[in-house]
Amino acid sequence: MRRTLRSGFTTGACAAAAAKGAALMLREQRRRDQAELTLPTGCKATFVLNGQHFDDERAACFVIKDAGDDPDVTHGVAIHAQVSLVQSEGDILIDGGTGIGRVTKPGLAVPVGEWAINPVPRRMIREAVLEVFPSLPARLIPRVTLSIPDGEQRAAKTLNARLGILGGLSILGTTGVVRPISHQAWTDTLEVALDVARAADCARVVLSTGRTSEQAAQAALNGREEAYIMMGDFTAYTLDACHRKGFAGVILSAQFAKLVKIACGEDHTHVRNARLDLAQLADWARTLGLDGTLIKKIEFANTAREVFVELGANHPLVDAVARRALSWISRRIPGADPGLLLVGYDGREARRFGSTWLFAEGTVP
Template sequence: MQKEPENVKELRHGYTTGANATAGTKAALTALITGEKQTEATITLPIGQDVTFTLENCHLHEKSATAELIKDGGDDPDATHGALIQVTVSWADEPGIHLDGGKGVGRVTKEGLPIPVGEAAINPVPRKMIKEVAQEVLMEYGITRGVKIIVSVPDGEEIAKKTLNGRLGIIGGISILGTRGIVVPFSHASYKASIAQALSVARAAGIDHVVITTGGRSEKYGMKQYPDLPIESFIEMGDFIGFTLKLCKNKGMKKVSMVGMMGKFSKIAQGVMMVHARRSSIDFNFLAEVAEESGADEALLQKIREANTASQVGDMMLENGHTQFFERICQYCNAAALKEVRGGLEIETSLYTLKGKFLGKAGTSS
């Protein structure tokens, strides 16, 4: 039985890049209209919560204004935590609100994303938030002129190297994300959004077999194992096993190959579908039971129960020639995955050591 981690303090929420860009828009447009530098901006998030953002800087130019904020990811920081978000607002010759991305905001180059190819990677909810807050400010001051809004992230191109954007076909920077405006600790909303987008891109490319991995190292092993699959077939799911599996089914995938290592896949075998270290732990009694099924004697079983890591257990089983153990772990992973999605997928699992030695594989269909 899984125990919840003890002494976990209440974690602080953060705010999405989309929420920051919205606050920046309000501040910059207000500054442009009034000629007064702003120090803060209050907006209403999609969840209905009013939040006041403190600006890092506000610059007034002859024909534009720029607001700058530092993105705070709270106690669940992602790659964009601490990034400088800039919003520059100027008057447009044509009526309406014209939104685009500047330096460090990526451009969409592949089908399957919620933004058309060629446009800035500012997702639909942030687009709506930004345009609505701009319209509210214009109405407040009785102005009917057109407005041009440019969202930039100066370090965005470098930050994007730590994300899945390149795989998604988002080139030149990060995405402006956020469906709720708030970042809930351990939800990793932006990472989940990237998984969803990656699967959408794969389906748009006609792919129905994906390889899901827990990180870059296991993905490299997966690419070697499945050399004939296109790059879009490989999805880094991180710790979000259940979330990714359900999305695979919802997106119409037919086959899912899971590739990983003993640590996190031992948790999957137990039925754990969120394998973050703070949210789950290895059940060594479970691993001892699987080892017993694989022919391990009582002396070895006792060592397994007293082990410190799942990798250590794997080493013990290898040293004693119990290679069937790894196939059984894979079978348990398959069964847990099928239970999570309630069938409808062909699942297979492959296990590797940290250094890339193949340990075992098992496949099944619903």
């Protein structure tokens, strides 16, 4: 029996809880071990506070993020908040510190130069702290400073640097809750990466299904780093997003097994249904009138990779797969100029298909 997967909390929710806990200790001048927070969904959650300390001028604590059963580089991270009261205009100041990234490229949810604390977490922090300090003397306002001691090291395992977030992690989340094994983290990242590419005036983007195919594309094509988007298995979603955002062309970089799935019209190129892919490949081989012995080899192969190694990159069946993949891409993003970069299992470019630009130009515009 499959166990029920456990939900967790976003970095934004943890930051807001830590800020509320620090605000309560500053106001009450006593230790607090927990803080209750109302999430954007309307639900309430209680967070354990750690590292509490306070005096007359400031208070601080941290919340350890529990991402539930969702694999996440931020799982277990300690999100610190310090709250003080300062002379300033407005109703609250929210700053970053050690391990919080800064935005250096346009196209993200916050402007260039700002701390990478997204709008919903900012609102959650503001509401939580102002709940504790609903009124203060004139020109006296709360100041919240967030930090993550190992944020810069953890950020090195993310796409933050490519997106233009330098120096640490982002404080993210729209609901406060992380759903286990959710696709939303991927699709949210894809949306942001495409927005950054648009803001950098990239007319085309290079989509890759994994790190190997991305590295091959970077070696084969000149272009700004913003143009390279690692979409993983989310082929249909990414192409639809490219269409929504008005890109003039897409280059898709993939190895043969993923290309077969795209040619089969699969919206999501996970490894499931590999046998069905091979059956379809055998049918295409029959349509081409290929040798019966080869068709049998395809039918009894273990993987599409095995078929590719047998055929080689220049085989007519590889051409047929590429044509079908290009046709499917064209239907997802009509009016664009699609191209394919086929990557061999040695990690290097094997062939190019489609877009005349891909053959005529050397730089991704």
